[in-house]
Amino acid sequence: MRELRAEWTKLRTLPSTFWLLLAAVALTVTVSAAAAAIVSCPSAGCRYDAPKIGLSGVQAGQAIVVILAVLSAGGEYGTGMIRTTLTAMPRRTAVLAAKATLLTALTSAAGTAAVLGSVLAARLILPGNGFVPAHGYPTLSLADGPTLRAAAGSVVYLALIALLGLGVATAVRDSATAIGLVFGLLYVLSVLPYLVTDPYWGRFLWRISPMNAGLAVQSTAHLSSLPVGPWAGLCVLAAWAGAGLLTGGLLFRLRDA
Amino acid sequence: MRGEATIEVNGLRKRFGPTLALDGMSFTVRPGRVTGFVGPNGAGKSTTMRVVLGLDAADEGTALVGGRPYRSLREPLRHVGALLDAAALQPSRSARGHLLWLAHSQGLGARRVDEVIEQVGLRSAARRKAGGFSLGMRQRLGIAAALLGDPPVLMLDEPVNGLDPEGVIWIRGLLRSLAAQGRAVLVSSHLMGELQGTADHLIVVGRGRVIADTGVTELIAAVSRGRVAVRTPEPERAMRTLARAGATVTVSGSDALAVSRSETFAASGNGPLTVSGGEAFAVSGGEAFAVSGGDLLTVSGLPGERIVALLTADSVPFSEVVAQRATLEEAYLELTRDAVEFHAGTGREAVR
Numbered sequence: 001m002r003e004l005r006a007e008w009t010k011l012r013t014l015p016s017t018f019w020l021l022l023a024a025v026a027l028t029v030t031v032s033a034a035a036a037a038i039v040s041c042p043s044a045g046c047r048y049d050a051p052k053i054g055l056s057g058v059q060a061g062q063a064i065v066v067i068l069a070v071l072s073a074g075g076e077y078g079t080g081m082i083r084t085t086l087t088a089m090p091r092r093t094a095v096l097a098a099k100a101t102l103l104t105a106l107t108s109a110a111g112t113a114a115v116l117g118s119v120l121a122a123r124l125i126l127p128g129n130g131f132v133p134a135h136g137y138p139t140l141s142l143a144d145g146p147t148l149r150a151a152a153g154s155v156v157y158l159a160l161i162a163l164l165g166l167g168v169a170t171a172v173r174d175s176a177t178a179i180g181l182v183f184g185l186l187y188v189l190s191v192l193p194y195l196v197t198d199p200y201w202g203r204f205l206w207r208i209s210p211m212n213a214g215l216a217v218q219s220t221a222h223l224s225s226l227p228v229g230p231w232a233g234l235c236v237l238a239a240w241a242g243a244g245l246l247t248g249g250l251l252f253r254l255r256d257a
Numbered sequence: 258m259r260g261e262a263t264i265e266v267n268g269l270r271k272r273f274g275p276t277l278a279l280d281g282m283s284f285t286v287r288p289g290r291v292t293g294f295v296g297p298n299g300a301g302k303s304t305t306m307r308v309v310l311g312l313d314a315a316d317e318g319t320a321l322v323g324g325r326p327y328r329s330l331r332e333p334l335r336h337v338g339a340l341l342d343a344a345a346l347q348p349s350r351s352a353r354g355h356l357l358w359l360a361h362s363q364g365l366g367a368r369r370v371d372e373v374i375e376q377v378g379l380r381s382a383a384r385r386k387a388g389g390f391s392l393g394m395r396q397r398l399g400i401a402a403a404l405l406g407d408p409p410v411l412m413l414d415e416p417v418n419g420l421d422p423e424g425v426i427w428i429r430g431l432l433r434s435l436a437a438q439g440r441a442v443l444v445s446s447h448l449m450g451e452l453q454g455t456a457d458h459l460i461v462v463g464r465g466r467v468i469a470d471t472g473v474t475e476l477i478a479a480v481s482r483g484r485v486a487v488r489t490p491e492p493e494r495a496m497r498t499l500a501r502a503g504a505t506v507t508v509s510g511s512d513a514l515a516v517s518r519s520e521t522f523a524a525s526g527n528g529p530l531t532v533s534g535g536e537a538f539a540v541s542g543g544e545a546f547a548v549s550g551g552d553l554l555t556v557s558g559l560p561g562e563r564i565v566a567l568l569t570a571d572s573v574p575f576s577e578v579v580a581q582r583a584t585l586e587e588a589y590l591e592l593t594r595d596a597v598e599f600h601a602g603t604g605r606e607a608v609r
Contacts, residue, residue: 006362013354080345
């Protein structure tokens with residue numbers, strides 16, 4: 001597919017692509033390590049979810065993924081390059097599909113590195129803070145089913161965030177607006193459930209928040225108390241990403257460039 | 258070269274909010290010649306080009322490239338090379354990187370990229386970031402992109418914008434040679450003078466439609482209407498002699514000021530422009546020199562050699578007999594007088 005090759009050449013000839021991916025990995029691992037360093041479990045019976053702590057850097061790293069995804073579409077509108085792109089490749093759906101495929105691949109690769117780094121850092125740091133088998137915390141390992149699910153789910157989470165960013169940027173055609181919108185959707189909507197006093201609405205907002213629901217995939221303990229299950233939560237985020245991409249794609253096809 | 262070398266635009270209509278940008282735009286661009294696409298700002302030139310390239314959808318009408326709608330072309334840059342906006346690139350990518358992704362989108366390789374870089378003279382700057390390029394270098398990069406697919410049709414929007422005189426001469430030669438190779442070349446400009454000496458054919462537009470679709474030579478002849486300027490110290494006698502022979506003679510003014518047009522862009526600056534009033538002097542090639550006194554008459558209905566013969570036969574003294582050839586600029590002004598959009602911000606052209 002010509003579109004895929006051209007979009008790949010575009011990404012690799014832009015120095016920012018490499019630096020943003022590196023920053024996403026570094027930020028995720030750093031924040032995960034910091035989170036692991038500040039919690040402590042002095043005795044048995046502390047209610048921490050160790051894998052979730054070890055993966056908490058994803059909440060920061062996703063910001064860089066959003067920027068990368070938004071720039072891949074919004075950056076072309078800012079410079080007028082989109083007209084060059086569509087002159088060379090008039091099949092607009094194919095262009096968007098190529099961008100989506102490459103973003104998924106790149107964020108999955110960077111996400112895997114970030115998640116592995118985070119798990120490794122947590123595995124080394126947590127035992128020093130009391131997360132030991134005696135307190136009910138075996139050493140963090142991807143051989144453990146729920147931990148593996150949390151780790152793999154986090155990679156999928158980051159890829160879906162990228163697709164959401166791409167869809168929103170294609171729809172609004174401006175990088176700054178798109179980054180603001182996606183950050184609002186993720187971070188503002190994630191604290192909103194805690195500001196609502198009514199428990200029904202609180203749980204409802206939690207369930208539709210792309211970040212809260214999506215990160216449910218990182219939970220390995222107290223699953224029954226979550227408003228939404230791990231995979232169902234990831235599906236909520238997938239629905240957001242799908243809706244964003246669909247809206248962006250339809251507008252992309254219909255509008256003048 | 259593949260495909261037919263034509264652009265066919267038929268009855269295009271396009272509205273942007275309250276502005277009717279295209280109002281029945283129709284024309285055909287033929288191979289083997291440079292077709293100038295001229296009109297005042299806001300006349301619909303850029304919009305037409307965007308519709309041809311499938312970037313904007315027309316409300317009505319069709320635009321075909323080599324007989325096919327642009328959006329149906331699988332490798333469009335091998336059919337049409339276009340330069341719409343030289344700034345339409347990402348500044349942090351190198352010039353070569355920019356051409357490379359374009360080449361890959363058409364199934365072309367890096368070798369072709371290096372060829373066009375060489376052709377437009379950007380070799381030493383190819384690995385620099387395009388964002389640091391001057392406007393002239395960006396124009397060259399845009400032209401390299403247009404030439405990438407070796408297309409039978411080229412469409413360039415204001416290509417000499419921002420080029421230095423050397424660049425202007427280069428692009429003119431390039432356009433002439435592309436047309437000589439049998440390609441169809443459409444070049445837009447809002448300055449008629451830029452096209453003088455380059456274009457063979459003209460499509461003059463105003464208010465979203467075609468005002469004139471004609472050869473350059475015919476257009477100039479039509480506007481000049483065979484007028485001849487005669488300078489003589491005895492205007493009454495000259496007028497009598499010439500009127501007797503059936504000519505229409507008007508006095509252009511005593512102590513007239515004759516200015517010979519010699520713009521940088523108008524290569525053939527041989528159309529005298531007469532201005533009445535002021536001291537008698539003539540400007541030619543930027544230098545001023547005094548001219549012996551005398552009145553300037555404008556004669557129509559007689560060729561220059563006949564005028565010389567008649568005046569000589571009657572021994573009427575005269576110092577100059579010049580065929581008045583209108584410049585392309587004058588022809589253009591006459592055509593577009595009614596078509597100029599006066600209000601600013603007419604749609605997208607102003608935004609570009």
